[in-house]
Amino acid sequence: MSATGDNQSFPTMIIPHGTEIKINSNGQLSIKTPGNLVIQNSGNYSELESTNGSIRIEDNVNVEAVSVRAAQACFIQGTLTAWRVQAKKIALEDHAKAYIMMQECEQLELSKTSRLVGNFANEREIYLMLGKFSAQLKELPGSVDIHGSSSIVSGRPAGAQTIPGTLSEPELPAQLQEALTILESEIQHPDLDAQSKEALREVVFALRARNLQRAALIYRDSFSELTAPSERLRAAYDLLATYFRNSRQ
Numbered sequence: 108m109s110a111t112g113d114n115q116s117f118p119t120m121i122i123p124h125g126t127e128i129k130i131n132s133n134g135q136l137s138i139k140t141p142g143n144l145v146i147q148n149s150g151n152y153s154e155l156e157s158t159n160g161s162i163r164i165e166d167n168v169n170v171e172a173v174s175v176r177a178a179q180a181c182f183i184q185g186t187l188t189a190w191r192v193q194a195k196k197i198a199l200e201d202h203a204k205a206y207i208m209m210q211e212c213e214q215l216e217l218s219k220t221s222r223l224v225g226n227f228a229n230e231r232e233i234y235l236m237l238g239k240f241s242a243q244l245k246e247l248p249g250s251v252d253i254h255g256s257s258s259i260v261s262g263r264p265a266g267a268q269t270i271p272g273t274l275s276e277p278e279l280p281a282q283l284q285e286a287l288t289i290l291e292s293e294i295q296h297p298d299l300d301a302q303s304k305e306a307l308r309e310v311v312f313a314l315r316a317r318n319l320q321r322a323a324l325i326y327r328d329s330f331s332e333l334t335a336p337s338e339r340l341r342a343a344y345d346l347l348a349t350y351f352r353n354s355r356q
Contacts, residue, residue, distance in 0.1 A: 135151055170187050323351045
């Protein structure tokens with residue numbers, strides 16, 4: 108076959124000037140480009156960013172990303188799962204699905220057949236919202252205070268009481284902070300199966316919320332659900348076990 112025929116068999120990939128492509132320690136790809144970014148292949152990403160243009164996730168494409176940032180718009184035709192999405196406009200087209208924990212946008216457009224899950228403003232809003240339904244979600248702390256101010260602010264909600272079993276100080280003990288750092292990193296690892304990720308997220312949520320009583324109750328069961336824990340996860344378990352064992356003495 109001629110060279111011309113070969114070229115016609117495969118699309119040409121152009122990387123515009125100024126584009127940055129990196130892979131982090133967890134094997135996740137980060138793409139930062141000055142122009143528009145179109146995602147045509149499903150994948151697990153760390154960051155996707157268009158500094159001057161828009162980002163489009165095409166139909167039948169499943170994208171998982173920690174952070175998605177677009178100077179203009181984020182158009183979703185397929186499925187997006189992200190911790191944070193920042194854009195002037197977020198648009199979900201027909202049959203699109205988006206699972207966004209936190210979003211920052213001036214305009215949000217949803218078609219009648221699209222689905223948006225999440226869409227919180229910040230971590231505190233997530234915590235208070237889930238706390239209000241702790242009776243329905245038995246795995247969540249039942250002691251979350253929901254009678255304080257309904258406004259979400261950077262500080263503590265007005266009138267809110269300290270949640271039993273939590274720390275009043277913002278810092279975790281060194282052992283727990285080290286365990287949390289390991290868990291947050293391992294959850295992002297592409298080789299970790301979905302069941303293990305979900306089990307570990309419960310422990311991460313409890314530690315982030317400084318709810319040590321909750322963490323002490325669930326960490327053993329959560330780790331028992333891991334199919335093939337790595338050495339780092341075993342180290343995190345040992346840190347948790349040592350801390351909670353010593354705290355009971």
